[in-house]
Amino acid sequence: KPMLDVVNFLRNNHFIIYIVSNSDRLFVRELVKQTSELNIPNDYVIGLDVQLKVDDDHKTIRRTATLIKRKDKVEAIAEEIGKHPVLSFGNSGSDEIMNDYCLHNDKYESQAYMVLADDTTRDCGDDDSKIQPLKQKYKEQ
Numbered sequence: 001k002p003m004l005d006v007v008n009f010l011r012n013n014h015f016i017i018y019i020v021s022n023s024d025r026l027f028v029r030e031l032v033k034q035t036s037e038l039n040i041p042n043d044y045v046i047g048l049d050v051q052l053k054v055d056d057d058h059k060t061i062r063r064t065a066t067l068i069k070r071k072d073k074v075e076a077i078a079e080e081i082g083k084h085p086v087l088s089f090g091n092s093g094s095d096e097i098m099n100d101y102c103l104h105n106d107k108y109e110s111q112a113y114m115v116l117a118d119d120t121t122r123d124c125g126d127d128d129s130k131i132q133p134l135k136q137k138y139k140e141q
Contacts, residue, residue: 003115004037006089011039018081020073021047022094026063046076073098084108091115099141114138 010017017040021028025047032038032045051066074097077085087110088095088102099112116131116138 003089004035007038007040010087015087017044018077018085019045019047020077020098021045022073022092023047025049046073046080074101077101084110086110088112089115091117096141103141112141 007017019028019032019038019040025045028047029042029045032040032042048070049068051064051068053062053064054060055062071079073094077098084105084107085098085102086105086108088099090096090099090112091114095114099114102110102112104110114134116134
C-alpha cells in the first residue's frame with residue numbers, strides 16, 4: 001500500500017514511472033498487471049529477459065529457461081529508458097547501484113530511497129541487528 005501511494009503521488013505530479021527489477025520481465029509484467037492500481041504499461045517494466053520459442057503453428061509463444069543476457073539495473077535503465085532518473089526507490093542490495101546512479105544526475109536534483117524490511121510480525125522482515133547497519137549506511141549515502 002505505501003508504494004502504491006508513492007506511485008499514485010508521482011503519477012499525479014506528472015512523473016513517468018518505470019518498474020526496474022532483477023526478476024524475469026515476463027513475471028514482473030504479470031505481477032504489475034495483477035496490481036491494477038499500478039496501471040503501468042508493459043513497456044515500462046524492465047527486467048531480465050529469457051529466450052522465447054514460437055511453436056510450429058506460429059500461434060503459441062512459450063517461455064524457455066534460457067537467460068538471454070544478465071545486465072545490472074543501471075545498464076538496463078540507460079539502454080531501455082535512455083534518460084537519467086531523478087527519483088529511485090529500492091528495496092534490496094541490488095538497488096544500491098541504481099540509487100547511486102540516480103543521485104549522480106548532473107542535470108536535475110535527484111533523490112533515492114530504500115525500503116527496509118523491518119516488520120518481523122506481519123512480514124518476513126529482518127531483525128534489528130541487520131536493519132540498523134543498513135539504515136545507517138543508507139542515511140549516509
